[in-house]
Amino acid sequence: MSEAVGLVMGKSSISEFSFTINPSCIPKFGEYVMAENRDGEVVVGIVREISNFNRMILDEGFSFDYLVKNMDFSRKLLEKNDVIVGNASVIGVIREGEVYPNRVPIKPNSEVRLVDDSILSSLFRCEKGIELGRMIARPDITVSLDVRQLVLRHFAILSITGGGKSNTVAVLVNDIVKRLNGTVVLIDPHGEYVGYTFEDGSERGKNVVPAGIRPERLEPWEFASLVGVDREKAAVQRMHLERIFTTVRHEGKAGREFVERVLDIAEEWINIAAAKGEAEYYDFNGVKRIATLDRQDLNSLARIKEYVSSFMRRYEDLLSQNDMLANIKPGYLNVINLSGFDEGQMRVVVAYLLRNLLVGRINYVRGKKGWEKVCPAVVKPMLVIFEEGHIFAPKGINNDVVSWMGRIAREGRKFGVGLGIVSQRPKRLNDDVLSQCNTKIILRITEPNDQRYVQHASEQISEDLLSDIASLGVGEAVVVGPAVKLPVAVKIRKFGGNYGGRDIDVVGEWTGKEEEQKMQVTLEDLAV
DSSP, X not given: OOOEEEEEESOOOSSEEEEEEOTTSOOOTTOEEEEXXXXXXXXXXXXXXXXXXXXXXXXXXXXXXXHHHHHHHHHHHHHHTEEEEEEEEEEEEEETTEEXXXXXXXXXXXXXXXXXHHHHHHHSOOTTOEEEEEESSOTTSEEEEOHHHHHHTOEEEEOOTTSSHHHHXXXXXXXXXXXXXXXXXXXXXXXXXXXXXOTTSOOTTEEEEEOOOOGGGSOHHHHHHHXXXXXXXXXXXXXXXXXXXXXXXXXXXXXXXXXXXXXHHHHHHHHXXXXXXXXXXXXXTSOEEEEEOOGGGHHHHHHHHHHHHHHHHHHGGGSOSSOHHHHOOTTSEEEEEOTTOOHHHHHHHHHHHHHHHHHHHHHHHTTOTTHHHHOGGGGSOEEEEETTHHHHSBTTOOOHHHHHHHHHHHHHHHHTEEEEEEESOGGGBOHHHHHTOOEEEEOOOOOHHHHHHHHHTOTTOOHHHHHHHHTOOTTEEEEESTTSSSOEEEEEOOOSSBOSOOOOOHHHHHHHXXXXXXXXXXXXXXXX
């Protein structure tokens, strides 16, 4: 047993206790301590406050000069009256290597000791886990994450810019793919992970997937959003475009030909509207219908043609016969490169991706054949990670991506589809999405509104943890949730491979270029 660091004193409860501290063995803020409850069980707590006072000079009326004159002859007496008091928040009771809620008050006068390294090591050890880093308070103790809980209960990585989010993602991805042969689909809005290399120095196991969509597999409203037709302000345009879409799908067109045929029909309907005639189309169920068109429809049809033509010019490569679903591989890091798209189009592409990944996985698990050909990745459980999560799930907006994220959060656990959200702007994240990410890896967050928002979205983050989050250094994080048995402050290990998201060495590049220019001038002088 470790030396006693104090004795429980004053009022104690099932959730916290105060203790007078042994001056020769003062625990650090954030340390794990243990005491007995009234049933004799070992209760673990985290030191949240340490204060120091002297009983002889509690009176604030003493002046500085008075204390200086009287301290010389009474120094020993003063030292004997120094009191150090700590306060600890209770985490739970340890039973057979697991932590359970404490139901009994802490016993008065119980000895308070540091939790043994061996106990903490066993609590933070996970046989098939991810080695995230080491405890800040005890650097000799490794902290591992339970991958099953991390993936199936979903997680969020939150921080300010430069706090270490990308390094954390890189560490998780490396171990999931390389050690566990897991499938990761990483939604990359800026193409930062295109150059990712694993810690073994190779790119084997990485699969960069261009954002390719087979338009015939979209829903009519998805296609309308993809080309930029507003859902609320352009109801007539969407109606016409959806009719044209279902007609082209009925004709069996695919890929680029599909969109070209949409343009052809739009042109035909413009001519029909100018002549006040009737146009044939096929509805969603394949039933032939008649639409009466007149000059009032000309503007809407012309705008449709303009939107689709503009989309074709900018994103022709997106309309590939090689749909991105078919390119996602099981057991790989699949980087979905969305660089070059605007945020609205990113959301349409990602909503399409999530819908098919979840539906495909559900059908595969239930024994329906064929989905493994559409998307080979559905044969194994998968983790979908969103970089810049606030782009896809913005606060206060319930778009298609948010809907599918919510469904994955609710149903993914049963079918082996996990969700990871990464963001530097927590207060801009959708409340429902963030609250369903049960494990939170929170790096440094200094903005009070962001802190409060994260606290509001997580039951495990108490008031005292907020001060920990604000005082973290680069690469340090507080981890709470089912992936760890205790809330813990961790120094995340430095990733040994290569990933995007690092700051550019501005000074290094400037000075390097300057040296090159000097060398060039010198060589020119020599030539003369």
